[in-house]
Amino acid sequence: MERRSFIQRAGIAGVLAAGAAPAIVHAQANIRWRLASSFPKSLDTIYGAAEVMAKKVGEMTGGKFQISVHAAGELMPAFGVLDGASNATVEMAHTAPYYFFGKDPTYALDCAIPFGLNSRQMSAWMFEGNGLKLTREFYAASGIVNFPMGNTGAQMGGWFRKEIKSLADMKGLKMRIGGFGGKVLERIGAVPQNIPGGEIYQALEKGTIDAAEWVGPYDDLKLGFNKVAPNYYYPGWWEGGPQLSLYVNKKAYDGLSAEYKAIIEAASAYAHVEMQARYDARNPAALKTLVGQGTKLFRFPKDVMEGSFKAAMEVYTELNQSNPAWKKIYEDYAAFRRDANLWFRFTEAGFDDFMQSQKL
Template identity: 85%
Template structure:
């Protein structure tokens, strides 16, 4: 097998085990890139994914390819990273693509949309379905090459000063919510606010907002939301499997050797799995701590879920009629979601439902 082909297809573990890394080291001269994150350093799960990616790139190249990682606001605003990579201000970024739905709602399909794919289904669509191919075509107009790099799994529904008992309680509610979920919440009467992670606590504490969602117990505990809003709702129907992405400037990427391109791909894939593992591993203990501290758990009422689902489908139908880029990708996404849910109904859902009722 040719060396380049081997590096490209063997995967991270195979490259390391087979001793291919030295060949990569000699591929080209030392490279230094900067990565702009949309997240604060305090979030070792999300921000940490970019750090893990950087470590792997360095390890696979014997320190010849160095990527410095910068928190949101360090090099540019948290929501400025797309433009930063597109304009080649930085070589790469790590972000949640749905932050940029205001530029084009299609970006959200690279992250999460309300009542969309769960984390496993999203990964399957990207790698086994047409997701990566279609999104690469979409990102080309922005001079970006995208890679999946992390997923939180299904999220919680957020922190509220007062519990939500019916859809009527959503009217006029000022809620921090990232990405596409806000467009649907508007339809049911809420007032969405798109606020970076590092600024949420202050807004909730000062009463600038009535509610806020971030990710789940582990991150939420670190951010302290339970101290100012005791009611914790679930599930986060707008984020059943939100995927984070690595953005690489297309010119910078094309300037790499085939070996270094393979390093980028494999390091991002490892960071992708690593983030999900961290959340799944750390959320249970954090949730116990939150409940022990007085947090009150509430499931969203059925009328909230039903009204939100109906509103989401209306938004998607309107976008299909007005946005060709959205329609092309959403049609494939929607078909994949339908088949995945049929399959999961007979496997994952049935198994999980039984196991979660057992006393182990």
Template identity: 80%
Template sequence: MERRSFVRGAGLAGVLAAGAAPAIVHAQAAVRWRIASSFPKSLDTIFGAAEVFAKKVGEMSGGKFQVTVHAAGELMPAFGVVDGVQNGTVEACHTVPYYFFGKDETFALGAAVPFGLNSRQMTAWMFEGNGLKLMREFYAGYNMISFPCGNTGAQMAGWYRKEIKSVADIKGLKFRVGGFAGKVIERMGGVPQNIPGGEIYQALEKGTIDAAEWIGPYDDLKLGFNKVAPHYYYPGWWEGGPQIDLFVNQKAYGALSAEYKAIVDAASAAAHVDMQAKYDARNPGALKQLVGSGTKLARFPKDVMELAFKESMELYSELNAKNPRWKKVYEDMAVFRRDQNLWFRFAEASFDDFMQAQKL
């Protein structure tokens, strides 16, 4: 059988099982890519997903396809990575899409919006709903193709120098919050600040900002936020299940062989699962350490949650009226969210509610 016909017929899994992969891989041209990350190397979970991707690509290609990962600031600023991919300065970047809502609010729907989807729902919408299809149509306008490449799970609501007792305490609050969520904070009277992860501690320590959110206990402990702000709130209603993406320049992706394209797809999926597994495994121990060291853990007051929800829904209605790209994606996500929440209300939520009340 002619080799390429065999690959098309058997698929990657069949080729590997048949032991034919080495000959095929060696027939491929050597490829070198650079990934510009929006994260510092010290955050081994979120930055590390790009390293997992790079390692998997190298392994699956027999070393022919090499990817190097560069931390925020090494090749370009944390928030400059999309421009870098769009312009072809780098082949790919690893980032959170909502950082770039200033270009178009639709970017946020590829990651998380306030009161959106949880992590499982987000993955379901991407892979089994219309999410990936719709977002790729949108990203094509920026000369990029997207691959889900990580999810943190539901996040904490961050660190506050002073207690939040009611919505009145949001007024004038200088709050570092990731991307699009700042629009809602602003409507609630806060003053959103979009600061890269590696620069948050200094701003919080100096009092340049009053509060900051990042992800959750594992990363927050590493970043030392508990040393400069004692109040730790939950839930992060703006990030129920934020997805991190691998953005690839269309020309760079188009130049790959079919086999290498399959490797990119498989490696990003592996990194996607790996990131959330790490966060879920590491957050519990980190939370215990934080509380043990004096962190004041508290749930957001009900009036804060209710106002945030109200302002979010009003914002979405306004965007539907003025941004057709947003409307196309948001309306599809909203229908998916409605059905997912109907389902999760029964088996998932009731099981979790019972188990978390038990003393194990």
């Protein structure tokens, strides 16, 4: 035993002399973290992204870094996860940042804003533009390190108990809508309600609200919205590419080895891609099922789209004048959006428009 201990001490001493010990020692340590999600377990796509990430971290560390994932309400409310990660109640959270626009509208720029970037453009801005750099500067005050972790792709416009035939029909309409879109709906006369996903059905069934949006056919079918509101509108102009985020408490993150930090980065990127792949693969069949069950599909009237766009631009102008944090990030975001849409106009849009008009 004494000889073995000596050899072990000598080996560690040699590593220390080489200046590599902290990373190796930390990388070999067993770590147990908790992640609080803003979503219920029943939504296997959006909640599942956190499980995918946690599983990958475990696999890449040989089981030494374990992350337990907890659904909304288990450790804290759905909208309590930002504070939970910030104050180290949990080490991680998975959420839609625009849920916290009430604290500061700037949070929405890490997720989606009305008439913003689509999912590919959002990933491009985050990973190759200035998006990740700018949002991390913003999150620093909250003691959080953020990672993009999932995107639903362009969403549907939601479920309505009555048909919407013009902009006038939006006035006084009580609608569940997440995040920043509610500020724009207010401008066109609607009454936004910020309700967690697990509580939407009951509110819609009881008539507490007149309409609700969530994500798209796959999740909406699971939640049964078509049973209480048969009119399904598109597109979800308030979230053309909503990005989900992984929040990591900064002190906990700083305590990790470089290897474990890289593993979190890689695992969250894997989950980021897989979430949208799941939605894109599962939404078509779900939409067919919904239509087969009597769902009526409608495109938002032109005046609803134009009135909402005008209102959104007014809100952004006002925020640029009143909120320095918003202005700093939005100016970069808007410039990226302008160039990205110019490019997509000639490529993606042209190709998609042709292909979706064909009978294949």
